[in-house]
Amino acid sequence: xxxxxxxxxxxxxxxxxxxxxxxxxxxxxxxxxxxxxxxxxxxxxxxxxxxxxxxxxxxxxxxxxxxxxxxxxxxxxxxxxxxxxxxxxxxxxxxxxxxxxxxxxxxxxxxxxxxxxxxxxxxxxxxxxxxxxxxxxxxxxxxxxxxxxxxxxxxxxxxxxxxxxxxxxxxxxxxxxxxxxxxxxxxxxxxxxxxxxxxxxxxxxxxxxxxxxxxxxxxxxxxxxxxxxxxxxxxxxxxxxxxxxxxxxxxxxxxxxxxxxxxxxxxxxxxxxxxxxxxxxxxxxxxxxxxxxxxxxxxxxxxxxxxxxxxxxxxxxxxxxxxxxxxxxxxxxxxxxxxxxxxxxxxxxxxxxxxxxxxxxxxxxxxxxxxxxxxxxxxxx
Numbered sequence: 001x002x003x004x005x006x007x008x009x010x011x012x013x014x015x016x017x018x019x020x021x022x023x024x025x026x027x028x029x030x031x032x033x034x035x036x037x038x039x040x041x042x043x044x045x046x047x048x049x050x051x052x053x054x055x056x057x058x059x060x061x062x063x064x065x066x067x068x069x070x071x072x073x074x075x076x077x078x079x080x081x082x083x084x085x086x087x088x089x090x091x092x093x094x095x096x097x098x099x100x101x102x103x104x105x106x107x108x109x110x111x112x113x114x115x116x117x118x119x120x121x122x123x124x125x126x127x128x129x130x131x132x133x134x135x136x137x138x139x140x141x142x143x144x145x146x147x148x149x150x151x152x153x154x155x156x157x158x159x160x161x162x163x164x165x166x167x168x169x170x171x172x173x174x175x176x177x178x179x180x181x182x183x184x185x186x187x188x189x190x191x192x193x194x195x196x197x198x199x200x201x202x203x204x205x206x207x208x209x210x211x212x213x214x215x216x217x218x219x220x221x222x223x224x225x226x227x228x229x230x231x232x233x234x235x236x237x238x239x240x241x242x243x244x245x246x247x248x249x250x251x252x253x254x255x256x257x258x259x260x261x262x263x264x265x266x267x268x269x270x271x272x273x274x275x276x277x278x279x280x281x282x283x284x285x286x287x288x289x290x291x292x293x294x295x296x297x298x299x300x301x302x303x304x305x306x307x308x309x310x311x312x313x314x315x316x317x318x319x320x321x322x323x324x325x326x327x328x329x330x331x332x333x334x335x336x337x338x339x340x341x342x343x344x345x346x347x348x349x350x351x352x353x354x355x356x357x358x359x360x361x362x363x364x365x366x367x368x369x370x371x372x373x374x375x376x377x378x379x380x381x
Contacts, residue, residue: 030271030283033290034311040083043308047264050356051310052086055079057355058310058348060093062341070124070325071339078341080268080311082291093351098133100354102171102197104346106138107154109176109205109320110238111220113143117228120326128343134350139172141181144221146237151184158185158192168197171353175320176295177242179204179303180250187254196260198353199303203267203293203319207300208247210288211281212239244300256305263353266301267293267319268311275335278315293319309352314340 032038043049059075066072108116126136139157141150158170174182179201186193205212217239224231240246256262268291274282278294291298295316302308312319317335324331324338331338 030286030290032270034080034082034268034270036081036084038083041308043302044304046305047302048307049086050307050352052088053355054309054348054352055085056088056091057093057352058345060095061344061348061351064095066341066344069128069341069343071341072344073339073341078313078345080270080313082268082311094355095351096132098350098354100197100357101133101135101169102350102354103135103137103169104129104171104173104200104350105158106136106173106175107141107150107178107181108138109178110242111143111223111231113140113231114223114229115226117230118226118327119322121322122325125343125346129347129350132347132351134347136346141178142234142238143223143231144217144236144238145234147177147180147184147241148188149235149237150181151188154181154185155189155192158195161195168195170196171198171200171350172196173200173202173349174204175202176316177205177238179206180241180247183254183256183303184250186257186260190257193257193260197357198261198263200263200265200309200349200353201301201303201306202265202349203296203316204264204301204303205242205296206247206264206303207251207297208242208244209296209300210244210285211295212242213244215239247300251304256303258305261353261357262303262306263309263349263356264302264306265309265349266298266311267296267314267316268298269293269313269315269318269337273313273318273337274315275317275337277334278317282315307356309349312340312345319345 041049055075058079062072062075062078129136139154141153154172161170172182172186174180182199182201183206186196186199217236220239221233221236223229224233274294282292282294285292285294285297289297289299293301293314293316298311315337317323318338318340320342322338322342323335
């Protein structure tokens with residue numbers, strides 16, 4: 001492998017990496033808090049556990065065309081079991097063309113606009129799901145701003161979309177801080193609700209992250225020096241927005257609109273799937289809950305009243321930030337567990353949501369939503 005010296009990195013990169021890494025290291029992997037022998041989940045009474053059916057959908061996708069996609073792994077390796085998982089339905093999985101043609105509108109996490117150019121995204125997820133009649137757009141929000149500020153940007157992006165047809169097709173997918181950004185948008189701006197088919201949280205900072213209490217906004221703003229960064233400090237409220245006290249207070253004061261279906265997909269990595277850059281924070285969080293992804297505690301990833309889709313065997317970065325695909329040498333040092341079949345995962349989420357929305361108990365199609373054209377705010381991902 002190529003020898004990498006931090007002195008050779010672009011200006012600011014060393015400081016940024018140092019800022020996001022906590023002091024501490026692990027000599028060996030701790031015991032796994034997962035598996036069928038582990039204590040079962042105690043979900044809230046208002047949540048629905050659909051892990052069994054989601055596993056059927058995801059496994060079918062991986063079996064049919066998973067080996068043709070990047071970072072393939074078997075279904076058993078891709079999903080994490082926690083205690084006794086509900087059985088599947090035994091029903092066949094539809095893998096043909098989508099009838100509803102759902103559009104995943106992705107809202108990213110903290111700092112995304114600062115390093116997305118450096119990642120050199122290839123758009124493979126969008127290309128893949130479009131073959132099945134789905135689509136993907138990215139809603140650009142401020143990388144370093146608060147959830148309330150970004151909620152307005154989400155509102156403006158949705159209202160700027162063209163409308164046609166009779167079904168609401170927009171599935172808002174929030175990754176990390178993108179989830180509270182979305183939740184604040186649907187609460188604060190009722191006019192967007194009719195356009196939303198569902199909200200999906202992926203490793204969402206729903207209840208906040210203890211990690212946010214240990215990093216200052218000043219250190220976070222070092223991301224502005226990342227190679228190719230196109231971000232500003234915004235209103236400077238990103239970290240405060242995902243501090244546990246902030247999120248818990250917001251949840252206590254606000255009720256999510258019930259006409260929108262919510263889904264929670266958590267990251268539950270086995271200890272050997274934690275990349276080096278996240279191991280120190282993972283070990284710190286283990287003192288609070290051994291079930292964490294290096295940034296988020298498991299319980300804080302769940303949207304109240306949502307359908308619990310399942311747990312993916314990936315750490316907080318691996319589920320959504322493809323560092324290793326374009327920067328393998330840096331990944332080998334800091335994010336060596338970054339491989340994950342994200343394309344297949346996105347297809348599984350969309351197919352599961354489409355099937356679930358078709359059930360008679362779900363709300364009827366009622367809003368109009370057309371092609372996701374977001375002038376100046378959206379782009380393919």
